Amino acid sequence: MNYDTLSESLTGLHPLRAEVDLEALRQNVGILKRVAGDAELLGVVKANAYGHGDIPIAHELIACGVKRLGVANLMEGIELREAGIEVPVLVLAAPLTHTLSAYARYRLTATVTSLDVCDAIVEEVSRSGPLTVHIKVDTGMTRLGLLPEEVPTALETLRNTAGITVEGMLTHYATVDHDFTLTQTDRFNRVLAGVEDQIPLAHGANSRTLLFTPETVHGNELVRVGGSLFGLIARGITQAAGVDLQQVMRLTSRVVHLRDIEPGTSVSYDRLWTASVPTRIATIAAGYGDGLPRSLANRGEVGIGETRYPIVGQVCMDMFMVEVGREADVHIGDEVVIFGPGGPTAVEVSVAAETIAYDVTSGLTPRVQRVYINERE
Numbered sequence: 001m002n003y004d005t006l007s008e009s010l011t012g013l014h015p016l017r018a019e020v021d022l023e024a025l026r027q028n029v030g031i032l033k034r035v036a037g038d039a040e041l042l043g044v045v046k047a048n049a050y051g052h053g054d055i056p057i058a059h060e061l062i063a064c065g066v067k068r069l070g071v072a073n074l075m076e077g078i079e080l081r082e083a084g085i086e087v088p089v090l091v092l093a094a095p096l097t098h099t100l101s102a103y104a105r106y107r108l109t110a111t112v113t114s115l116d117v118c119d120a121i122v123e124e125v126s127r128s129g130p131l132t133v134h135i136k137v138d139t140g141m142t143r144l145g146l147l148p149e150e151v152p153t154a155l156e157t158l159r160n161t162a163g164i165t166v167e168g169m170l171t172h173y174a175t176v177d178h179d180f181t182l183t184q185t186d187r188f189n190r191v192l193a194g195v196e197d198q199i200p201l202a203h204g205a206n207s208r209t210l211l212f213t214p215e216t217v218h219g220n221e222l223v224r225v226g227g228s229l230f231g232l233i234a235r236g237i238t239q240a241a242g243v244d245l246q247q248v249m250r251l252t253s254r255v256v257h258l259r260d261i262e263p264g265t266s267v268s269y270d271r272l273w274t275a276s277v278p279t280r281i282a283t284i285a286a287g288y289g290d291g292l293p294r295s296l297a298n299r300g301e302v303g304i305g306e307t308r309y310p311i312v313g314q315v316c317m318d319m320f321m322v323e324v325g326r327e328a329d330v331h332i333g334d335e336v337v338i339f340g341p342g343g344p345t346a347v348e349v350s351v352a353a354e355t356i357a358y359d360v361t362s363g364l365t366p367r368v369q370r371v372y373i374n375e376r377e
């Protein structure tokens, strides 16, 4: 069941909700446009827009003047098309041969990720109709892409095949480490040298390299940004660029139960935490079935009122517990900020959970109701 599809009159019956602030998104887009300078933003809305809801986010990005979108796989691209979104959509995945006709049918831009994919596209295009492609170069990520020395052959083959438009060339960065990022940039620029006039859209930078290593943008026509749109970038990196991105999502639930316990009482599965003093435990309606990392057990914090309280014991599928203490002014029904204003940031939660903020928001399941605030008039 996807709680988003329930009638609006039922909003509020479920305690857990992800508030998505479209004004924060608009501000982030404005900031990123300034940082990107002459390059245009390609808004990456994969994984349900990092958990924020791909269709509403895509509409808002387009309203902000973002002219291109990127997705991780074919189904995400088809979902955008079925929702009536008509802007160019780049599918970043390695296309399997039997799926190429769907790229043509849905006017999705394919990524040429190997010489085999190149051959398959050349063979398919006479059957399926025109295809627009971007050539991906592996400059050091070792995930997808042609090796630099394979690019000239692929480029020539694709350009000489009727029905294929080579619209762009891209690479993907592996790290924020300056030296390795510059090495990858240098490899990409060598591939581009001499063929720039055949490649209308060159692009490499993602959120972190855009902010941290501006050389990754020089001379490129596009930057592909995802996490920065949603304010999921660690402060060290945003500060390096002198920008202040706002976190777009605020995840809240409510206190559903309170219990005073005595020293020696254990809390939750596996008895990972035991009270050492008389204290009070609040039970919160949210768990790993909603996408909360189980690794927050005994590590994370939440905000209730103006105070932070520690998560104690194992995170369950539908609930977790925090120690609020006997003196706290905490009541059943109180709002609990899991991340966002009034609680930790998504980045702080991700550090406690030993992962990254992208994982925290994109991991939220359909059981979390998304509520959009500050919509355009």
Ligand SMILES: *Cc1c(COP(=O)(O)O)cnc(C)c1O
Pocket (backbone or CB within 6 Å): 044, 046, 092, 172, 205, 206, 207, 208, 224, 225, 226, 227, 228
């Ligand atoms: C996810 C992804 C991006 C966006 O990265 P962010 O760090 O979220 O900006 C860009 N390019 C590719 C190939 C990706 O997979």
